[in-house]
Amino acid sequence: MSFKIDTLKITPEILSLIAEIDEFKGAWKALGTLAPERLSALRRVATIESVGSSTRIEGSTLSDRDVERLLSNLDIKTFDTRDEQEVVGYAKVMETVFSNFEHIDLTENHIKQFHRDLLAFSSKVERHRGEYKTHPNHVSAFDAEGKEVGVIFETASPFDTPHLMQELIAWTNDAFEEKHLHPLLIVTIFIVVFLEIHPFSDGNGRLSRILTTLLLLRAGYIYVPYSSLESVIEQSKDSYYLALRRTQGTIRTDDPEWNTWVTFFLHSLQQHKRRLEKKIESERIMIGTLPELSLEILELVKERGRITIGEVVTLIGANRNTAKKHLRDLVAANHLAQHGTGKGTWYSRT
Structure with a gap:
């Protein structure tokens, strides 16, 4: 394996975060006793927030209200702007994950299918859909005029991408089966390595958040669709990118620095579940008094x-x-x- 896990330090903070998230996971059966229509409404709001936030992280300018209007009129077959195309593609893949996660294993074919569907309405990237990159796609910084001023992070080469993806998927599936590492840590490591590889020419960030949801659902965190993790990420975007960069640049070294990213990601999951707790409490109070x-x-x-x-x-x-x-x-x-x-x-x- 071309990355080492034994440098991950399981700190008291990490243990505390995992314990809090898992406690909520165990309590969800009791918390989730709202009427189906109330849960459905929560999920619908969270989905709109997730679609809006995940696409805005990548540069979309559509508000949640814009997203809601767009998703309520999906009988339109073509969408004029790139923002609209990305929103509709993301929403459709998210619905696929929500409805079928139990039957979607983590495989190269499924990841490529998600990518194909994610970009289904984006005609300009038609030849890249569902296929690994064929040209370098390093992460660069740009000035106010859009001119590249330097490479922030070098991603995997097109030549190395297929075998690195095979290695990552095999490691992730083996780790879930062997159960030597907590599921939340497996998901966390999968995501940062996936983004370090950056396997596709476009859509890697959005796809990483879809895969996050898939893996969390498959690991038993079935409350995930009722609150927006993407919204949490959007509101801490600077910290998100900083944590990613600090870990990504060390992954292929002898001493990977996992903890910056792991701690950030677990804090995001903590914030995500706390938001849902507040929503559930508000719903219960509302139902009991109105x-x-x-x-x-x-x-x-x-x-x-x-x-x-x-x-x-x-x-x-x-x-x-x-x-x-x-x-x-x-x-x-x-x-x-x-x-x-x-x-x-x-x-x-x-």
């Missing part, structure tokens, strides 16, 4: 992004005065935000 009509209104707002009094009356069949009262109460309780006045009034989630 009238049925108020819950229906909130569900509509989650589905549509915004709502008017007229839409509440039409879609739920509520009396107009009753709808107004429930909307006022939801605004007063900080569940909804009111925008505009009079006939132009509309409401969104806070």
Whole structure:
């Protein structure tokens, strides 16, 4: 094997992070007893956040609201901008992972298929879909005019990429089977080595986050789709890249420095699960205290992004005065935000 794992130092901080995440994993069966439609709504919101964040990390300019509008109109067969193409491709692969993770082993064929589907709507990279790179793709720095000013990190050569990917996949599958290393550490190491290889000409960052979700789900962390890990990464993007670079540059040396990346990644998983804990608690409080009509209104707002009094009356069949009262109460309780006045009034989630 061309990288060493024995230099990973299992510190008290790493043990504490793993214990906290695993405790939540074990408690999820009790936490996840919300009604199916509530869980479905949580997953839908998290998916929109994940798609938006993962594509923005790579340079997309679409907001979560833009992503939501785009994904609600997927009967369109062509998408004009690269941002739209990347969003739709990412969303479709994520749904494949969520629906079929139990049947998707970690293999070269599956990774290449994910890459092909990820870029399915990107016509400019058609010949690169699902195929390892044929030209170097070192990570470079650029100035304000877009001119390359230097190489930050040298990735694997096109010649070395196939055998390095075979080695990484074999190591990962063996590590899961042998169980000498904690599953979270296996996932963490897989991701940083995958990005160090940078096996494809385009889409490596997005694909790495899809593979993260796949491996976590297959390792039993089935709560992952209900909160956005990609959003956590986006909000700490500078630290993400710094941790990656510090570890990546040492992977093929005699003394790899794993701990910077491992600690960052576990902290991200900790933040991800804490966000979900808060969401679940909010849902429980809401369900325990709100009238049925108020819950229906909130569900509509989650589905549509915004709502008017007229839409509440039409879609739920509520009396107009009753709808107004429930909307006022939801605004007063900080569940909804009111925008505009009079006939132009509309409401969104806070």
